[in-house]
Amino acid sequence: MRTALVIGTGLIGTSIALALAGRGVTVHLMDHDPQQARTAAALGAGTDDPPAGPVDLAIVAVPPAHVAATLAGVLRDGAARAALDVASVKGGPRRELEALGVDLSAYIGTHPMSGREKSGPLAATDNLFEGRPWVLTPTRDTDTEVLNVALELVSLCRAVPVVMDADAHDRAVALVSHMPHLLASLVAARLEHAEESAVRLSGQGIRDVTRIAASEPRMWMDILAANPGPVADLLSEVAADLDDTVRALRALQSSDQEKRLGGGLAVEGVLRRGNAGQSRVPGKHGSAPASYESVVVLIGDEPGQLARIFADADRAGVNIEDVRIEHATGRQEGLVQLMVVPAAMPALIVALRERGWSLRQ
Structure with a gap:
């Protein structure tokens, strides 16, 4: 890969551009806000001058709602020999492109599993993806050379390639990213009007749980609007668990010893299920969790x-x-x-x- 075009110079797009530029790739930057592209260029991510001809790879790093239209323009104009997007959902954009009747042999959907609470080019770093999973969702239409270029991009960003089906990816990120973000926001919302004396007692536990709630709401609205079904399904399951847990906690207030016993067992069951689930979260370098x-x-x-x-x-x-x-x-x-x-x-x-x-x- 010698040339690349990055469309969308927010956190992800600029971080990719910085990684590529740092490894000798000539990177061209485009954004609907020219000032943002100039900012990324000033950071060393590339040039905001348009490419003279087709580039080796176009990287579309725009919000999910605009991915399909942007990619369709790139593919129809022949602006790149290969094109990919880095949106956090994969099934929807793919189906939109199919509906537009675009030849998808030069396209592959991808998603780098990395980010920060901050957004924009000034939050970008050239090592944002280092050691992180980067999902690739090729189909039977995907040209082998396009897959190879995508793998080269992942390598240049020092990420770890993971190949998945697009819809399986969307269900997975709903579980490990989108649903947890909403739950963190719901917990953090309890603090908005809480008494200052209570908030000042905050320790590492509440910081851990609410950290991701500091992210940009408009960005997350784009993400959630592109993957609402799987997220809603998971939240329904959580809501059922919450209802059961509320009843169990109310039972612990009862004067009836048998109800208190049943409530205690139910709450302990939730905590033990939490232990079991947390133990499945991969540890260092993706290996099995270690005990420290x-x-x-x-x-x-x-x-x-x-x-x-x-x-x-x-x-x-x-x-x-x-x-x-x-x-x-x-x-x-x-x-x-x-x-x-x-x-x-x-x-x-x-x-x-x-x-x-x-x-x-």
């Missing part, structure tokens, strides 16, 4: 503290598998939770204490 021990360190909110901790762990020969940070309310300090394999925990504790770190058990 945590070492909690008190640090000051000042430059270099995290770097010192990692350096001290490295000197002790301990690999930090994961890290979580919780800032103290109203104080210039926080707690860093270092996740390590159980066998490494004693050595890390000794090393950190020897270097003067304050540990919390």
Whole structure:
């Protein structure tokens, strides 16, 4: 791949352009907002000048509602030898293109499973997709060379290719992305008019649950409007579980011991089902989830503290598998939770204490 055209210079499009430009590909940038394309170009993502002729690959990174029309224009104009989109839904755009009567041999649907709460070119990075799954949805119509170009794009972005059927992909992302986003928003909405004294007690748990609720609503409306059926089906199942759980919790308030017992068993069942589901979430590098021990360190909110901790762990020969940070309310300090394999925990504790770190058990 020597030339590419990126149409849509938001977070995803600009991140792709940055990755390609950084690996020697000549990237042309287009956007319905010329200023956004100029911003992406200023970041080093390519040029906002139009290509002189057909490019090797056109990457359509526009909202789902505009994917089919944009792709149809690219394919009919012969603007690229291969074309793909990166929308978060795949079945709908494909069916729209078929209805438009476009030759789809030069097209493949794709979806990089990566993003951020922020949007726009200024939020883009050239390593956004590194190590992340990138779904490809070829059909019998897809030309082999088009699939190869798409695989080259995934490789240049240092992502991991995953081949799926388009409708299976849409059901999957409804489960692991779209439905959880709505649930996070519903939980976060409870905080909107909550008393300040309650909100100030927020810890890492509520931050974890509501983090993705900070995303741009208009962008998510586009996504949800393109995949409403599978999301609604899942929310119906969650609603039934919520109704059962509410009844179980009400039973725990009862003066009837038998009702309290039944309610307690039902609530515990929900928690155990949650344990079982969470244990299926892939761990590091997509492998089976590992069991880690945590070492909690008190640090000051000042430059270099995290770097010192990692350096001290490295000197002790301990690999930090994961890290979580919780800032103290109203104080210039926080707690860093270092996740390590159980066998490494004693050595890390000794090393950190020897270097003067304050540990919390």
